[in-house]
Amino acid sequence: MWYWGVGALALIITSGCTTSDQHHNQPTVETKRPVLIIEPSAYKKDNPEIKNNKVIYGKASFYANMFQGRKTANGQIFDQGKLTAAHRTLPFGTKVKVTNVSNNKSVIVTVNDRGPFIRGRMIDLSKSAFRAIGNTRSGVLNVTMEILK
Template sequence: MQATIRTLVLLVVLAAMAGCSNLYRPGHGGNWVGHTETGKASFYADRFQNRKTASGELYKIGRNTAAHRTLPFGSQVRVTNVRNGRSVVVRINDRGPFVRGRVIDLSRSAFASIGDTSAGLLNVRMEVIR
């Protein structure tokens, strides 16, 4: 019985890991520069002002920062609104977003510099530049 449970747990862990294939870039030695993604960008709600991010920094609405699921903290990313071509450079200092289809969660000021916050979501292309 215990062997069956262990096997089942192992299978679940392996299945979960298979879904996280973008955690590392094999063959790139951890160098993310040039990595691109497309998808939806959201922005932090005002209530997160002055709360700790995953990196330990406080979230500040006026700073160009962002959350990404896997990029190293401190990475600089150019985020471009695919509809109007406007772009902003942000620094990754948090983890998220954890909503399917969203690739980055921007500070309010970063989002506002490339699109209208009343839209709530933007279609973006992001590229790691440093």
């Protein structure tokens, strides 16, 4: 019995001497967002969306909370409470009317960032803009987008 006690004690003491490499293998997360630079004058010449002011169908999503307080591509501080949006190519300051096709609710947002960078999505809305036209639980909405100015 005494041997079992000494063996267990030795095992406990030596297990505290080992090191684990788990804390050294933590994944790193890239927090910088890619920026797409577009010449506004070239964009207006080549893009029929601005000339014809047509309605475009697509999918809208909203910003994650982790972007709150960070700089947008145009240098402003992002605020989930403002009616703003990210679009890949529209010039900064462009006003866009976004309408949820399932309930016909719409919101007017100002483009101040670049994105979304997920295939199949057309526009990223701030959380307050998304809430104005749909439920945030859905995550993605089918929308129409009309460029106002």
